[in-house]
Amino acid sequence: MSAVLKLLAGRLAISLLVLAGVSMLIFAIARVIPGDPARIALGPNATPEQVEKLRQELRLDQPIWLQYGHFLSDLSRGELGTSLYTNRPVTRDIAQFLPATLELILAAGILMICIGLPLGIVAAKNEGGFIDNLVRVVSLLGVSAPSFVWAVILMILFAFFLPLFPIAGRIGTQFDVPQITGFLFVDCLLTGKLDALADALWHVALPAFALALSGIGQAARLTRANMVETYRRPHIEMARSYGFPEWRIARKYAFRPSLIPSLTIIGLDFAAMLGNAFLVEAIFAWPGLSRYGVAVILRKDLNAIVGTVLIISAAFLIANLIVDLLIALINPRIRHGRDRS
Amino acid sequence: MTDNILDIQDLRLSFRSHGGVTEVLHGVSLSVAPEERVALVGESGSGKSVTARAVLGLLQSQRSAQITGRILFEGRDLASLSGANRRKLRGTKMSMIFQDPVSSLNPLFRIEDQFREVLRRSERSADMRRTREVAGKLLRDVSIDDPERVLASFPFQLSGGMNQRVMIAMALVNEPSLLIADEPGTALDVTVQDQTLKLMRKLADDRRAAVFFISHNLGVVREFSNRLYVIYQGRIVESGPTGSIFDDPRHPYTKALLAAVPRITRAGIPEIEESPEAFSAPCEIHETAGVAA
Ligand SMILES: Nc1ncnc2c1ncn2[C@@H]1O[C@H](COP(=O)(O)OP(=O)(O)OP(=O)(O)O)[C@@H](O)[C@H]1O
Numbered sequence A: 001m002s003a004v005l006k007l008l009a010g011r012l013a014i015s016l017l018v019l020a021g022v023s024m025l026i027f028a029i030a031r032v033i034p035g036d037p038a039r040i041a042l043g044p045n046a047t048p049e050q051v052e053k054l055r056q057e058l059r060l061d062q063p064i065w066l067q068y069g070h071f072l073s074d075l076s077r078g079e080l081g082t083s084l085y086t087n088r089p090v091t092r093d094i095a096q097f098l099p100a101t102l103e104l105i106l107a108a109g110i111l112m113i114c115i116g117l118p119l120g121i122v123a124a125k126n127e128g129g130f131i132d133n134l135v136r137v138v139s140l141l142g143v144s145a146p147s148f149v150w151a152v153i154l155m156i157l158f159a160f161f162l163p164l165f166p167i168a169g170r171i172g173t174q175f176d177v178p179q180i181t182g183f184l185f186v187d188c189l190l191t192g193k194l195d196a197l198a199d200a201l202w203h204v205a206l207p208a209f210a211l212a213l214s215g216i217g218q219a220a221r222l223t224r225a226n227m228v229e230t231y232r233r234p235h236i237e238m239a240r241s242y243g244f245p246e247w248r249i250a251r252k253y254a255f256r257p258s259l260i261p262s263l264t265i266i267g268l269d270f271a272a273m274l275g276n277a278f279l280v281e282a283i284f285a286w287p288g289l290s291r292y293g294v295a296v297i298l299r300k301d302l303n304a305i306v307g308t309v310l311i312i313s314a315a316f317l318i319a320n321l322i323v324d325l326l327i328a329l330i331n332p333r334i335r336h337g338r339d340r341s
Numbered sequence B: 001m002t003d004n005i006l007d008i009q010d011l012r013l014s015f016r017s018h019g020g021v022t023e024v025l026h027g028v029s030l031s032v033a034p035e036e037r038v039a040l041v042g043e044s045g046s047g048k049s050v051t052a053r054a055v056l057g058l059l060q061s062q063r064s065a066q067i068t069g070r071i072l073f074e075g076r077d078l079a080s081l082s083g084a085n086r087r088k089l090r091g092t093k094m095s096m097i098f099q100d101p102v103s104s105l106n107p108l109f110r111i112e113d114q115f116r117e118v119l120r121r122s123e124r125s126a127d128m129r130r131t132r133e134v135a136g137k138l139l140r141d142v143s144i145d146d147p148e149r150v151l152a153s154f155p156f157q158l159s160g161g162m163n164q165r166v167m168i169a170m171a172l173v174n175e176p177s178l179l180i181a182d183e184p185g186t187a188l189d190v191t192v193q194d195q196t197l198k199l200m201r202k203l204a205d206d207r208r209a210a211v212f213f214i215s216h217n218l219g220v221v222r223e224f225s226n227r228l229y230v231i232y233q234g235r236i237v238e239s240g241p242t243g244s245i246f247d248d249p250r251h252p253y254t255k256a257l258l259a260a261v262p263r264i265t266r267a268g269i270p271e272i273e274e275s276p277e278a279f280s281a282p283c284e285i286h287e288t289a290g291v292a293a
């Protein structure tokens, strides 16, 4: 177990370093792109004195390293400054918009794992057969178009021509779920509003599926390829020679070893979803971080840009950390090292 | 004849592929009597492993394989058994030791977990305590002094020779009446290979199990087996008691194999001069009293 902790500590340290690097980079880039945030915020009718006053409030008159120092001291107090766009603390804005985005990504991730992996397993078990070929075609289709294209296609097909699913939004307007955690599913459960939960699930289905499709395809293809390869290894033949049931061989002898390389890609797919979610959110009018992100970039809302990017980077790093941890838990070579204790 | 543990009669095997049908076994017949150690010797690709796999029933599920002939195990025709009944025999009444011990064990599970899985083939409720008890004893029998450590290890934490012994012990868990060994230890060095054979011989004797032993090296087989079959390109070309064949090899291929023995080093494959016409001469059978070849 200590090996896993050591690994985790190492990865955590690297993640923090990366996060520090990202913060510096985005801090600098946000300030280098042309346009004066104070001027944009105050509009064309503001006097030069007003603009100068705001610049001073924003500390834009100071050298950039001093600004970064202030940013760091804010951050250590858990603050990210005020947004010029909403006039509220950036942390509050993020707390409001992030849950919707995370919910969407989580739903997509669950779809990716619960559909992609079984498809890959079934295909590998029937290698060369009809099901295998079907899965291969379907998964190729999944990876062949980006998620925003799928979002449009799915919306036209299943929300417009065949109105099975709602066309936009996170929940019907007739429901009034009080905000407790910000996570709609959790709030519905906490308040016992099951009809609202059903409606929320119905709303998330289409955008989550659009977001997940390429991940499903990739997870299926990869799992299939790895499992087919594992099925050729000697330990499978040995398991068969002992007459273990075929499903058990599939699970313990073929799937488990194949999962290790698959997990890495699934982790990367999760990360890719963070980016793709922006477009899917825009198409389905999903009230997540994307609308906020786009708005603050257009307004050169420095604090909000830095805060949003940092949060997304942190989510990305956490996803990778979880994947590393899972791999370490599955793979005894990492868990126990090579020592013959 | 039905007293035999294993009786293979006119086994023919071919594989279908895009290129057509490849015949691999052209009517192999052989038998293994109780407590007998029988060797099947031939060069690479002669059809030794496929014969063993056919006995275990591992080829029958392969769509490209076409099999005819009869395989009788303890007098029962394996083809007449249902898939489930056939599977019941594997790992219980017959078990197999493989060539490459390290990659034949599941890399993700501790040795004790793998022992338990095997033990549960005969004792469905076997828990870890019972597993450690059974496996610990077997591991001592294969000269492993610290079974506790080995049981708690993963295959990658053990040496090749250790893994080999683990695999032998595992094959004996359910006290099979037939042990099939497909070139055990050839993936390892000669000394380990030698140890492996001595161990296997002793253990099989103690447990009164029959051994069907596969090798491409006649030299290895001499000490080990009572009886011997020489296979060349999917046909048995000579069979009889080991001593008799070594004293008086009759088939040209056997003679060539014997001549190659001194040149075999490590896990090498015999180099044999090509004279295929002579090698396709009819099968030579050394008759012995009591055992039908
Ligand atoms: N699944 C399969 N599909 C097609 N051909 C096969 C298959 N398995 C074995 N063969 C062919 O059957 C022949 C005999 O193979 P086998 O593995 O029995 O050889 P072997 O005598 O064990 O040789 P070696 O000493 O190298 O292990 C080979 O020519 C091999 O290419």
Ligand SMILES: [Mg+2]
Pocket: B048, B049, B050, B182
């Ligand atoms: Mg072989």
